[in-house]
Amino acid sequence: MYFTGSKEHNIVMRQRAIQRGLRLNEYGLFKSNEETRDPKLLVACQTEEEVFDKLGLAYVPPELREDKGEFEAAEHHRIPRLVDWHDLRGALHNHSNWSDGQNTLEEIADYMDELGLDYWAITDHSKSSIVANGLDSARLRQQLKAIKEVNKKLADDGRHFRLLTGSEVDILADGTLDFPDDLLAELDVVVVSIHQGFTHSEAETTQRLIRAAQNPYVHIMGHLTGRLLLEREPYKVNQQAVIDACAEAGTWIELNCNPYRFDMDWRLWPYAKSKGVKCVINPDAHRNEHAGFLRLGAGIARKGWLTKADVINTLSRETLLKELAKKRNRQAV
């Protein structure tokens, strides 16, 4: 518990101990009014639960130990049951060798099925992402046919797993999208992202993202800030305004769990959740091994206080397909 931190959390824990005539340090919880490590004065140190309990708190999972509301929640036994990576049934933003990914559709289907997942969306880049070998409309339509064939073979073999069709569509400079609506309407999943024009002003980029979020055929706002940790700063954007727009449009926000991204940042999820925005934990896989990022993503979602109900890709495929359709019908009303 002591070494898990964070510092901010540990400071409050120590204060709570002192208020109760106790001392908490790396050796345990002691009945003492001064610093000690005398084992005869030990009150609790077998389990973390014991220590929290003696300090008047329900157990706080390590991910929430930030002094960001966990003490009040634990006092009132309102720590939520956080999402677990085993809850994830698939992912909705991934690439294949049709754009800049490494694996064929067949290899992806076999691998993800083997992992025990129910579905895996292929959302290759759109035509404006030239360096990423983005697909134009004709190639995307060919890919839809190819995915249909892979799925037919899976069905013929009596397997439950399916690929979903989709695209990671570039958001253009004015906030319009790289494909027309009638093509987007043919896809199971539409993710939208910015890949160019990182130097626009905050107001321009925010408007660009809001306009994309409002498109009725869009399901998911991809890697919201474009940051690459230790490599590239996020572009300037009013994230709260984009979250508000997504809340209004019913657009989901991605937790891109490539460890260089972790975008949207964990600190913003409680706000998004309060606005009713759903999260999709997406590995943005460019090779099959990237499926392992899902576990990291669940960890980051836990830091954002998210439960299974807050995360779209905990749904079974049947329910997910209904939700994907509902998103579009909602807009048509």
Ligand SMILES: [Zn+2]
């Ligand atoms: Zn992207």
Ligand SMILES: [Zn+2]
């Ligand atoms: Zn991507």
